[in-house]
Amino acid sequence: MRLKERGFGMKTVIFDLDGTLADTSRDLICAANACFSRAGHGDLLDRVADAATAFRGGRAMLTLGYDRLGLGAAEVERDYPYLLEWYGENIDTHTVMYPGAVAAVERLRSGGYAVGICTNKPEGLAETLLTRLGVRSLFASLIGADTLPVKKPDAAPFVAAVEQAGGEVTRSLLVGDTVTDRETSRAAGVPSLLITFGPSGRGVADLAPEGLLDHYDDLDREVARLIG
Known part of the structure; x- marks a missing residue:
């Protein structure tokens, strides 16, 4: 047996x-910043200082960025599908x-x-x-x-x-x-x-x-x- x-x-x-x-932090941060830039806010996350948040996932990154603008859950859920799409197309750049x-x-x-x-x-x-x-x-x-x-x-x-x-x-x-x-x-x-x-x-x-x-x-x- x-x-x-x-x-x-x-x-x-x-x-x-x-x-x-x-x-994977740099590519993840870039994906979140792409969402913020599309919404007209520019880059809200730093590739080094916010790396730990990147490892907590896409919604965590979006939440951190929008918190800095006093915005919240609606913006996170709106942008999350775009984050996944952008990240999937640029997943191994860095x-x-x-x-x-x-x-x-x-x-x-x-x-x-x-x-x-x-x-x-x-x-x-x-x-x-x-x-x-x-x-x-x-x-x-x-x-x-x-x-x-x-x-x-x-x-x-x-x-x-x-x-x-x-x-x-x-x-x-x-x-x-x-x-x-x-x-x-x-x-x-x-x-x-x-x-x-x-x-x-x-x-x-x-x-x-x-x-x-x-x-x-x-x-x-x-x-x-x-x-x-």
Whole structure:
């Protein structure tokens, strides 16, 4: 009987995408600013200072920008479809994988781990971005914000990503960068490993994850420590 049939699925590492595997902030900010410019307001977000908000999603960026003008939800919902359209057409202009990320994922695969992605980016956009970056084939699963009726921090998308990759939740962990990822791991009852090289830096330690990742060169060691 194979291990999976006996309930011993592969050890699995699930990654968030934006701000964890790839620095997508600049293209996301540009998409939000395109919305503001179309509405006659010019660029309302800064590519560096507002990078952390970019990793919280399109509506968060629009909300931040319109809050600065004293505007609100109506403008956000009006512009959100255009943001997705503009971003989809310019999705990889500035985006790059973080240093060492590709090699680290390849090492995990070679070491017998299943790897996948659980993101709050719409699934179609995530597919497009990963394909254009040339890394889609590295991941056995991809669950996006609209794959299921719920998204992170609900545990269901993470569980689906693990199962789609052929893994077992009790032998898995989530690599992420935000409180959303931390809450998702708690909901799923698994360890979280949060990166420290994003906009929040080592401030993510305040979220009390089971591990911190300072560079992808250290991923193998941290994964082995957390799930063996």
